[in-house]
Amino acid sequence: MSEAHRHPNQPDVEDSPVTTYQVMARALEDLLIEKGVLTPDALRRQIEDADVRGPANGARLIARAWTDEDFESRLLRSVNQTAPELGIDAGTTPITAVKNTRAVHNVIVCTLCSCYPTMLLGSPPDWYKSGAYRSRVVRAPRAVLAEFGTEIGADVEVRVHDSSADLRYLVIPMRPEGTDGLDEEALAGLVTRDCMIGTALPIT
Amino acid sequence: MSARFALGETVRVRAAYPPGHVRTPFYVRGRTGIVDAVAGTYRNPEELAYGRGGELALPLYRVRFSGVELWADGAERATDSVVVDILEHWLEPAQGGIG
Incomplete structure (x- = not known):
């Protein structure tokens, strides 16, 4: 194989330099354990809990809201107080539901960092945390949505x-047209993570 | 602490640029919007970030800005909007509506 055709090795995780913040996080973890504030076991459980969270909980709430107007009203008043009706823990950070209509399409972002409803959607996708998404979606939301394959009509307000x-x-x-015959579980299957962020529409 | 501004009121974000952990994005400073919701009271994250108490809870507003107010001719559509969570100490009454 000639020199020109050599492929670079994929770097191993320890090949990139350790950043200040990684060192600080590690030091903080060590201190909290040394001082008995946390145990390694409690930390492991937290990480495992975070790993199993995903958009399925959010999708169940949406499917119930589509089939039960009163539930939807309660959800719009308080997601945190209403989610436990389906056995879902939405945590203590207040979550506000914003409803798409024929007049308004909602999209969420955190331009300052990467705030995200992790209790209902799991960890955010990398693009949600990227500088490109965070800076562009407030300025040119329609162009960003188009890159996701989502076209919003000219007569609809895009609200970020x-x-x-x-x-x-x-x-x-x-709720997509033509889904009258579907039960709640089937409806939940149409609700993707991205449509609860607002960058996509439900599966049709 | 009772809220100084009411739903539907026109407010202006202070055009201030203090250093530190500030939770008001640059792109809305000096801009005028409408109070979309009065969203409860919260301890000030600009204090909490430095280990100070921030005991005085401040009203938090959801303020809606039009695309044209934020980006002028650069807005994709004048009627699209951005709603930003802003603590009360960043807001002042806006005279003469949105300009």
């Missing part, structure tokens, strides 16, 4: 919600 530190948002997408 920029979370700060204290509130999180969950988009309630519009």
Whole structure:
């Protein structure tokens, strides 16, 4: 094989330099354990809990909202107080549901960092945390949505919600046409993570 | 602490640029919007970030800005909007509506 055709090796995780923040996080973890504030076991459980969270909980809430108007009203008033009706823990950080209509399409972002309703959607996708998404979606939301394959009509207002530190948002997408015969579980299957962020529409 | 601004009121974000852990994005500073919701009271993250108490809870507002107010001719569509969570100490009354 000639020199020109050599492929670079994929770097191993320890090949990149350790950053200040990684060192600080590690030092903090060691201190909390040494001082008995946390145990390694408690930390492991937290990480495992975070790993199993995914968008399925959010999708169940949306499917119930599509089939039960009163539930939807309660969800719009308080996601945190209403989610336990389905056995879902939405945590203590207040989550506000924003409902898509024929007049308004909602999209969520955190321009300052990466605030996200992790209790209902799991860990955010990498693009949600990228500088490109965070800076562009407030300025040119239609161009960003188009890159996701999502076209919003000219007669619909695109409303972008920029979370700060204290509130999180969950988009309630519009129920797709022609889904009258579907039960709640089948409806939940149409609700993707991205349509609860607002960058996509439910599966049709 | 009772909220100084009401739902539907026109407010302006202070055009201030203090250093530190500030939770008001640059792109709305000096801009005028409408109070979309009065969203409860929260301890000030600009204090909490430095280990100070921030005991005085501040009202938090969801303020809606039009695309044209934020980006002028650069807005994709004048009627699209951005809603931003802003603590009360960043807001002042706006005279003469949105300009």
